[in-house]
Amino acid sequence: MGRVARPMLRLKAGVAMAEFVELWTYLSATPLFGLTATLLVYVIGLAVYQRYDQTPWLNPVLWSIVVLGTALWWLDIPYQRYFAGAQFIHFLLGPAVVSLALPLWQRRAELKRHAVALTLAALGGGAVSALSAFALAWWLGVPEAVALSLIPKSVTAPVAMGLADGIGGIAELAAIFAVLSGLIGALLARTVFRVMGEGTSRLAWMRRGYALGTVSHGIGAARALQVSHQAGAYAGLALAAQAVLASIWIPLLLDWW
Amino acid sequence: MSALIGFTLLLLYQVAGEAIARLFALELPGPVIGLMLLWPSLAIAWVRQHVSEVAGFLLSNLSLLFIPVGVGVILHLELLSTIWWQVSLALLVSTLLGLMTTVWLLRWLIRPSEDEAIGSGGAADAKAQGGRGHG
Numbered sequence: 001m002g003r004v005a006r007p008m009l010r011l012k013a014g015v016a017m018a019e020f021v022e023l024w025t026y027l028s029a030t031p032l033f034g035l036t037a038t039l040l041v042y043v044i045g046l047a048v049y050q051r052y053d054q055t056p057w058l059n060p061v062l063w064s065i066v067v068l069g070t071a072l073w074w075l076d077i078p079y080q081r082y083f084a085g086a087q088f089i090h091f092l093l094g095p096a097v098v099s100l101a102l103p104l105w106q107r108r109a110e111l112k113r114h115a116v117a118l119t120l121a122a123l124g125g126g127a128v129s130a131l132s133a134f135a136l137a138w139w140l141g142v143p144e145a146v147a148l149s150l151i152p153k154s155v156t157a158p159v160a161m162g163l164a165d166g167i168g169g170i171a172e173l174a175a176i177f178a179v180l181s182g183l184i185g186a187l188l189a190r191t192v193f194r195v196m197g198e199g200t201s202r203l204a205w206m207r208r209g210y211a212l213g214t215v216s217h218g219i220g221a222a223r224a225l226q227v228s229h230q231a232g233a234y235a236g237l238a239l240a241a242q243a244v245l246a247s248i249w250i251p252l253l254l255d256w257w
Numbered sequence: 258m259s260a261l262i263g264f265t266l267l268l269l270y271q272v273a274g275e276a277i278a279r280l281f282a283l284e285l286p287g288p289v290i291g292l293m294l295l296w297p298s299l300a301i302a303w304v305r306q307h308v309s310e311v312a313g314f315l316l317s318n319l320s321l322l323f324i325p326v327g328v329g330v331i332l333h334l335e336l337l338s339t340i341w342w343q344v345s346l347a348l349l350v351s352t353l354l355g356l357m358t359t360v361w362l363l364r365w366l367i368r369p370s371e372d373e374a375i376g377s378g379g380a381a382d383a384k385a386q387g388g389r390g391h392g
Contacts, residue, residue, distance in 0.1 A: 034325075042321050061320045065327040072331060079332050086325035092315060093322045095267035097288035098274070099312035101295035105305070117366035124362045129355025133347045140343035146336070150347060154355060157323050162286040173333060175326040177348060182323065184352045192356050207363045215355035218319040225317070236316065238359075243289050251284035 028077055034085025041067050054226050056187045061179070061219055093158040096218075097243060103236035111237065118210070122241040123249065125214040129154045129181075130250070149173040151254075153181040155246045156217040156239060163247060167254040182219025185212055189223065205230040213238025260314075263307035267315075270295045 027033055045060035045067070052058055072082055083090070104111065111118060133150040142150075149169035152160035157178045164174030189212050198204045209231030212220035217239045225232030274291030277283065283290070299305045315322075330337070337344065 038321075038324055038328075042324060061323055061327065064324045065330065068324065068328045069331045072328065079329060082328065083325060086328070089322055090325040094271050094288045094291075095264065095311070096315040096319055096322055097286075098267045098270050098291040098295055099308065099315050101292045101299060102305075102308060102312040103316070104292075104296055105299040114367055117363065120366060121359050121362040125355045125359030128358040129351045132354050133351035136350055137343055137347040140340075140346070142340050142343050142347070146340065146344065150344070150351075153348065153351070157326055159286045159289055161326075163284075166284055170333075172326070172329050175323075176330045176333070177344075179323045179327040180348050181352050182320075184349055185356060188353065189356060192353060193360070196357065196360055198360065201369075203367065203369055206367075207360050210363060211356045211359035214359045215352050219323060221316075222320040240292060243286075244293065247285045247289050 028075070029081065031085035031088070033077075034082040035088050036085070037068060037071070037082070038064070038086045038089055056190065056223070059183055059186055059219075059223075061222075062183050062187075065179070093156075097156060097158055100236065100240035100243065103233060104240045107233060107237050118237070118241065119245070121210060122214050122238060122245050125211060126154050126242050126246050127249070129215045130246070133177075144168075145170055146173060150177055151250060152246060153177045154215045154217065154242055155250075156243050159243045159247060163250050166251055178217065179219065182216040185216025185220045186223035189216070189220065190227075200228075202230060206234045209234030210238045214242055217242060259307050260310040263309070263311035266304060266308055267291075267295075267311060270298075 042060055042064045045058075045063045048063075049055070049058045049060045068082070071077075072079060130151045130153065133153055134147050137147040137150050138144075145168065148167055149164045149171075151167060151169065152163040152174050155163060155178060157175045160174045160178040161171040163169075165171045189208065193204075193208050193211075198208055205228045209221075209224040209228070212224045212231070213235030216223070221232060221235035221239050224235035270291040271288050272291075273294055274289065275287030277290050277294075278285055278287045295304075295308070299308065
């Protein structure tokens with residue numbers, strides 16, 4: 001306030017700057033900030049990704065997290081303030097998980113025909129992924145709570161958070177590990193399938209999609225959908241199957257332990 | 258309007274799922290129970306039609322929904338910085354093993370000419386591989 005007494009010639013730019021800072025302080029404190037920033041960064045990331053033929057390493061989720069995380073850290077905005085806005089997007093994960101019933105229903109004929117095979121594949125792939133992550137981390141001396149948070153890594157993030165909570169892990173870490181597993185799968189799947197000699201037949205697309213959905217849930221499914229509709233549908237199926245099956249066997253195994 | 262009804266339906270199923278999880282103290286997450294409740298109801302054309310309107314949008318933008326939680330990694334950078342390579346290695350190796358196991362299992366369990374060409378041979382292989390996958 002005392003500054004008002006200073007010469008009126010106070011630089012116009014200075015006033016503009018002060019106004020800008022004030023406006024920024026106001027805007028960055030409203031939930032609008034987190035929500036808009038998330039959508040804006042993602043939309044740009046998606047546009048770049050599509051512009052460059054969906055090169056795996058340009059994955060929009062990966063880069064959105066890097067850009068937003070760096071921006072928060074650089075601008076000194078607490079995560080809680082960001083999340084106050086971003087939670088509106090986060091909230092949609094619940095209805096999105098419910099809506100996975102749709103791919104399951106649409107594929108019910110195949111699901112019935114291959115019920116045993118698909119269930120075993122989801123259980124086997126999910127269990128190998130979960131237990132090898134836990135065992136390796138444990139063996140490398142990672143603290144127990146962190147190692148436990150690795151167990152639901154193949155399950156879609158909202159479900160993984162609930163599961164981690166139930167088995168003595170850390171919900172936020174579980175969500176991050178799930179997202180990272182999704183990204184790793186999306187980035188490496190093509191190479192892995194190529195090395196394994198997977199072709200482009202109907203059954204090969206089914207296996208590729210189903211495997212990607214099993215270990216890399218929604219992010220893998222999004223990736224599979226970009227490559228082939230057949231693969232995408234099976235990835236959606238696997239993601240839903242994994243959400244259901246892992247929710248059953250993980251708590252049971254840990255209880256028994 | 259249709260999309261709105263669809264979204265309301267999804268939320269109602271989620272609420273029902275959460276309620277059942279609490280009431281029966283189930284370990285299953287509410288949305289997963291909601292999924293299992295919604296699945297049979299999709300046989301009703303009215304439900305299916307309205308749900309498809311929203312489900313298409315939600316599922317095709319699914320990866321966006323992970324970003325808010327993913328950004329939360331900045332809260333745990335200190336903890337993760339001490340064990341980053343162990344965790345990265347565990348994530349990398351387990352994801353590769355999981356992908357390969359799933360593909361192997363499916364190769365053994367579902368043969369190209371599955372309908373009648375393969376009889377007992379396929380089933381025996383399936384059992385062998387299934388056992389290995391779990392072991």
